[in-house]
Amino acid sequence: MPPIITGRYCHGKGILTSFVRKGKEVKDEKQRKQIRSLLRKERATRLEGSFGTEKQHYSLGRIKARTKKTEILRIFFGIHTANAVRMISKMKD
Numbered sequence: 001m002p003p004i005i006t007g008r009y010c011h012g013k014g015i016l017t018s019f020v021r022k023g024k025e026v027k028d029e030k031q032r033k034q035i036r037s038l039l040r041k042e043r044a045t046r047l048e049g050s051f052g053t054e055k056q057h058y059s060l061g062r063i064k065a066r067t068k069k070t071e072i073l074r075i076f077f078g079i080h081t082a083n084a085v086r087m088i089s090k091m092k093d
Contacts, residue, residue, distance in 0.1 A: 010017045016035055026032075 016039065020036075021029075021032070
């Protein structure tokens with residue numbers, strides 16, 4: 001089981017997060033909310049954009065599988081193929 005990352009750990013390391021704070025609001029709560037909003041938008045944009053690009057490039061937009069198991073298998077191999085292609089280009093550099 002992976003370790004659980006808490007707000008206290010991130011705060012101690014100086015890492016900004018999009019965690020929802022518990023307890024009383026602090027004086028810089030407006031700035032924290034703005035940062036959290038920006039982080040959330042950036043994460044969503046990059047993550048969703050990456051999945052969309054990979055789906056189109058590896059023909060995963062419309063899964064051609066008849067059962068759930070083969071659908072998962074096609075997605076699995078599509079993602080791993082995309083990762084392998086990226087690794088090859090990085091290894092050449």
